[in-house]
Amino acid sequence: MNKSKIIIVVLVLALSAIACIESTDLSSLQPTVDAIAQRVDQLDGGAPIDAPSEVMVGQADVEFTLKTGGDGHSLVFIGVGGDIDGVVNPTLVVEPGAVVQITLINGQATEHDLVIDEFEVATGSLTQIDQSSVVSFVAGEAGIYSYYCNIPGHRAAGMVGTLQVGEAALVNGGTSIVKNPTDLPGPLGDRAPELVQVELVGMEVEGQLSSDATYPYFTFNGTVPGPFLRAKVGDTVEITLRNEMTSAFTHSIDLHAVNGPGGGAVYTSVAPGETKVFTFKALNPGIYMYHCATPSVPHHIASGMYGLILIEPEGGLRPVDREFYVMQGEIYTQQDFGSGGAMTFSADRLADEAPEYFAFNGAAAALAGGGNMLTANVGETVRIYFGVGGPNYTSSFHVIGEIFDRVYPFGSITSENLTDVQTISVPPGGAAIVEFTLDVPGDYILVDHALSRLERGLVGILHVEGEPNPDVFREGGSE
Numbered sequence: 001m002n003k004s005k006i007i008i009v010v011l012v013l014a015l016s017a018i019a020c021i022e023s024t025d026l027s028s029l030q031p032t033v034d035a036i037a038q039r040v041d042q043l044d045g046g047a048p049i050d051a052p053s054e055v056m057v058g059q060a061d062v063e064f065t066l067k068t069g070g071d072g073h074s075l076v077f078i079g080v081g082g083d084i085d086g087v088v089n090p091t092l093v094v095e096p097g098a099v100v101q102i103t104l105i106n107g108q109a110t111e112h113d114l115v116i117d118e119f120e121v122a123t124g125s126l127t128q129i130d131q132s133s134v135v136s137f138v139a140g141e142a143g144i145y146s147y148y149c150n151i152p153g154h155r156a157a158g159m160v161g162t163l164q165v166g167e168a169a170l171v172n173g174g175t176s177i178v179k180n181p182t183d184l185p186g187p188l189g190d191r192a193p194e195l196v197q198v199e200l201v202g203m204e205v206e207g208q209l210s211s212d213a214t215y216p217y218f219t220f221n222g223t224v225p226g227p228f229l230r231a232k233v234g235d236t237v238e239i240t241l242r243n244e245m246t247s248a249f250t251h252s253i254d255l256h257a258v259n260g261p262g263g264g265a266v267y268t269s270v271a272p273g274e275t276k277v278f279t280f281k282a283l284n285p286g287i288y289m290y291h292c293a294t295p296s297v298p299h300h301i302a303s304g305m306y307g308l309i310l311i312e313p314e315g316g317l318r319p320v321d322r323e324f325y326v327m328q329g330e331i332y333t334q335q336d337f338g339s340g341g342a343m344t345f346s347a348d349r350l351a352d353e354a355p356e357y358f359a360f361n362g363a364a365a366a367l368a369g370g371g372n373m374l375t376a377n378v379g380e381t382v383r384i385y386f387g388v389g390g391p392n393y394t395s396s397f398h399v400i401g402e403i404f405d406r407v408y409p410f411g412s413i414t415s416e417n418l419t420d421v422q423t424i425s426v427p428p429g430g431a432a433i434v435e436f437t438l439d440v441p442g443d444y445i446l447v448d449h450a451l452s453r454l455e456r457g458l459v460g461i462l463h464v465e466g467e468p469n470p471d472v473f474r475e476g477g478s479e
């Protein structure tokens with residue numbers, strides 16, 4: 001991502017946040033990745049990429065220079081000049097039918113090359129430092145393609161980027177994996193203990209990470225987080241875990257609500273196509289995380305395999321008007337935040353705990369627009385079940401413009417509540433419940449108050465409708 005893009009992303013989010021706090025004009029609030037992407041597209045779309053004064057190979061419509069680099073820990077291509085200057089594994093955007101010229105410069109005294117299979121592009125191998133090679137080709141059909149280094153092991157080490165041909169190809173490339181925050185079962189009521197049967201399915205899907213990027217997600221039942229599970233203390237819970245035949249990985253489940261080794265993972269390791277069942281008795285009320293526990297566990301969690309299970313206490317929780325289900329996670333992509341195209345998972349960035357994206361409910365700005373905003377009315381009491389899938393970052397969960405009237409810290413329902421809290425700390429593998437009554441209409445922004453993460457996709461909106469309440473909040477002086 002170049003500097004101008006970073007500035008735009010920061011500005012859009014910052015201005016939106018300020019607009020929310022200071023203005024009642026809700027239409028001005030659009031801190032969605034769509035809006036950001038649009039601005040970025042406006043910037044990039046018409047901007048000519050350094051036209052060559054002399055075309056060396058054919059008559060190129062567009063020209064890119066890439067230099068090989070890396071530090072032994074990882075290997076990459078780095079953009080040279082134009083919009084991609086300094087960008088690691090930049091996404092190369094061209095029009096269908098364009099004559100594209102790529103110059104590859106070897107930045108290392110190690111053997112490298114660059115190939116694009118679909119267009120039969122191959123630079124030939126470069127073995128010496130500063131050696132270069134120029135290739136040109138006609139970009140064919142619109143779509144998403146990969147350029148990569150064909151020397152064994154180098155693609156896996158990080159030498160891969162996206163060639164995007166055409167505009168439309170990216171937008172609907174993946175399916176939505178976002179869990180709607182209102183999609184959770186209602187209170188169980190006052191009933192005797194029962195057998196609760198749950199069916200979960202391990203599904204690997206190329207999902208929409210932002211408006212112009214996809215990511216290879218691992219999910220329970222196709223969404224991030226997975227289904228909100230609800231049982232009552234004393235219930236017997238039977239978990240059936242099936243792994244889709246089309247999966248590439250084995251999966252399993254560890255529920256923190258379980259008393260028993262692995263939280264169920266020891267009985268549920270399912271290879272593609274397999275199904276396994278285990279049963280546990282819900283002994284402790286609380287709000288608990290569940291997650292896949294198949295190695296590399298942080299890879300499976302970071303890719304989306306987590307959710308919450310509520311074990312209601314005797315008599316249930318106190319009634320509220322609305323309940324929401326929100327979980328925070330990190331996503332570790334090989335490509336920088338804001339790159340378009342098909343993102344790939346980075347084991348190096350995961351090991352370094354250096355995510356490119358942070359997300360509520362699976363995708364960048366997923367709860368900040370579209371059909372997935374939280375909505376409520378003035379006078380209503382809302383409850384948010386908030387969990388952190390992580391796998392690594394503790395959340396300082398805060399709702400801008402609201403105070404939590406009641407908090408169940410660490411997911412403990414049986415302890416005394418905390419009252420009148422601004423921000424709660426929720427560790428990875430943990431959860432909490434917050435409740436508050438809405439006094440004033442407007443938009444309230446859900447954030448992790450470690451606010452750098454806001455600029456990496458971690459933002460949601462609670463939209464509240466109703467009559468103004470000048471007694472509590474108004475513009476101007478006291479009289």
Ligand SMILES: [Cu+2]
Pocket residue numbers: 218249250251252292293294300305
């Ligand atoms: Cu898994």
